[in-house]
Amino acid sequence: MANAWRVPELRRRVLFTAMVLALYRLGSWIPSPGVNADSIDQYLSRTGGIFNLLNLFSGGALSQFSVFALGIMPYVTASIILQLMTVVVPRLSELQKEGESGYAKINQYTRYLTVVLSAAQALGYAFLFKNQGVLEANSGRMVLIIVTLTVGSTLLMWMGEQITKRGIGNGISILIFASILTSLPLGVTAWWNGGPMERIFFPLIALGIVASVVFVQEGQRRIPIQYAKRMVGRRMTSGGSTYMPLRLLMAGVIPVIFAAAVLAFPPTVAQYFPQTQDFVNTYFQPGDWLYLVIEGGMIIVFTFFYTAVQFNPVDQADNLRKHGGYIPGIRPGPPTAQYLDRVLTRLTLPGSLFLAAVAVAPSLFIRYGGFSQANARALGGTSVLIAVGVALDTMRQMESQMMMRNYEGFLR
Numbered sequence: 001m002a003n004a005w006r007v008p009e010l011r012r013r014v015l016f017t018a019m020v021l022a023l024y025r026l027g028s029w030i031p032s033p034g035v036n037a038d039s040i041d042q043y044l045s046r047t048g049g050i051f052n053l054l055n056l057f058s059g060g061a062l063s064q065f066s067v068f069a070l071g072i073m074p075y076v077t078a079s080i081i082l083q084l085m086t087v088v089v090p091r092l093s094e095l096q097k098e099g100e101s102g103y104a105k106i107n108q109y110t111r112y113l114t115v116v117l118s119a120a121q122a123l124g125y126a127f128l129f130k131n132q133g134v135l136e137a138n139s140g141r142m143v144l145i146i147v148t149l150t151v152g153s154t155l156l157m158w159m160g161e162q163i164t165k166r167g168i169g170n171g172i173s174i175l176i177f178a179s180i181l182t183s184l185p186l187g188v189t190a191w192w193n194g195g196p197m198e199r200i201f202f203p204l205i206a207l208g209i210v211a212s213v214v215f216v217q218e219g220q221r222r223i224p225i226q227y228a229k230r231m232v233g234r235r236m237t238s239g240g241s242t243y244m245p246l247r248l249l250m251a252g253v254i255p256v257i258f259a260a261a262v263l264a265f266p267p268t269v270a271q272y273f274p275q276t277q278d279f280v281n282t283y284f285q286p287g288d289w290l291y292l293v294i295e296g297g298m299i300i301v302f303t304f305f306y307t308a309v310q311f312n313p314v315d316q317a318d319n320l321r322k323h324g325g326y327i328p329g330i331r332p333g334p335p336t337a338q339y340l341d342r343v344l345t346r347l348t349l350p351g352s353l354f355l356a357a358v359a360v361a362p363s364l365f366i367r368y369g370g371f372s373q374a375n376a377r378a379l380g381g382t383s384v385l386i387a388v389g390v391a392l393d394t395m396r397q398m399e400s401q402m403m404m405r406n407y408e409g410f411l412r
């Protein structure tokens with residue numbers, strides 16, 4: 001950070017990012033028109049379920065029902081939907097192969113879908129809070145609230161894109177990173193007010209989880225690639241050797257988000273059906289063993305599924321063959337695809353087990369370690385995975401830009 005601050009361009013980018021984050025946090029405290037934030041906060045604290053996860057990703061803005069109450073999650077959801085649709089929709093698959101122009105078109109579709117999802121989510125929140133008696137509004141005020149929340153989510157999407165262009169790091173990830181860090185003061189306060197065992201072991205456990213997340217996220221298997229000599233026009237290109245990096249956690253944190261959302265759905269629906277309340281409270285308690293086993297199994301399944309969406313061994317093998325590349329000892333074509341699929345499966349299994357272990361760890365600490373809820377959220381699996389991943393990516397971008405500046409000075 002000290003070296004980056006000495007570079008004028010990086011300093012401007014860091015200051016721009018800080019300014020946008022300050023505006024984001026300011027908007028998280030500006031209430032929507034005609035909303036009693038205290039009533040909604042009390043209702044969400046009683047309900048829990050999926051609202052805790054959504055409130056975490058909105059930086060506490062949902063509990064205030066502020067302008068940015070929806071957060072950036074509608075854009076993230078739209079991006080995930082478009083990525084999954086590229087597998088089943090041939091038109092989107094063709095756009096993805098067209099390069100920059102195709103990606104620009106897909107991004108445009110993502111923006112349109114974000115607006116639709118934001119409006120639908122704002123409509124659901126408004127009617128839910130009104131039916132529960134925590135929001136008093138007529139038809140005109142309801143329309144105003146829905147439009148305000150939709151515009152707020154769209155504005156956040158634009159702010160994230162501006163950070164990507166003029167700031168440092170990926171803008172959407174930076175906004176989620178800032179939202180997650182808002183729970184850190186509560187965790188520190190709970191740790192300071194906890195018992196002696198909690199004061200001693202909490203920093204050690206937190207440091208161990210962060211170190212393990214860094215170790216696993218940085219882990220990769222490097223597949224050697226050899227390129228043969230070939231004629232390009234009238235020139236003979238010399239062959240070379242490189243490698244294909246296969247990451248241990250290629251799916252990232254998406255499986256954890258999917259599993260948490262699916263398991264939080266039954267308790268949320270049970271609020272509308274009182275006759276199912278006893279069954280849900282018995283079998284869908286976050287600290288129950290059955291709940292933890294189901295959550296871990298879902299994370300493993302979603303990790304394999306999303307990794308298959310992100311990395312297609314058949315396409316990778318075809319691209320290698322088209323460019324004259326091959327893996328030493330493996331024949332090009334279907335044998336290469338089978339080899340990549342086998343290696344990817346062996347990498348995904350330990351990665352999925354690690355994701356499941358980190359996700360269920362907070363519940364085990366609360367149940368057997370005597371830790372408080374605030375401490376568990378501070379070192380929660382989803383929070384740590386996202387925060388560490390964003391920090392690593394931002395650091396890489398800053399280092400690459402400083403390296404480019406040094407190369408320019410050397411060439412001059």
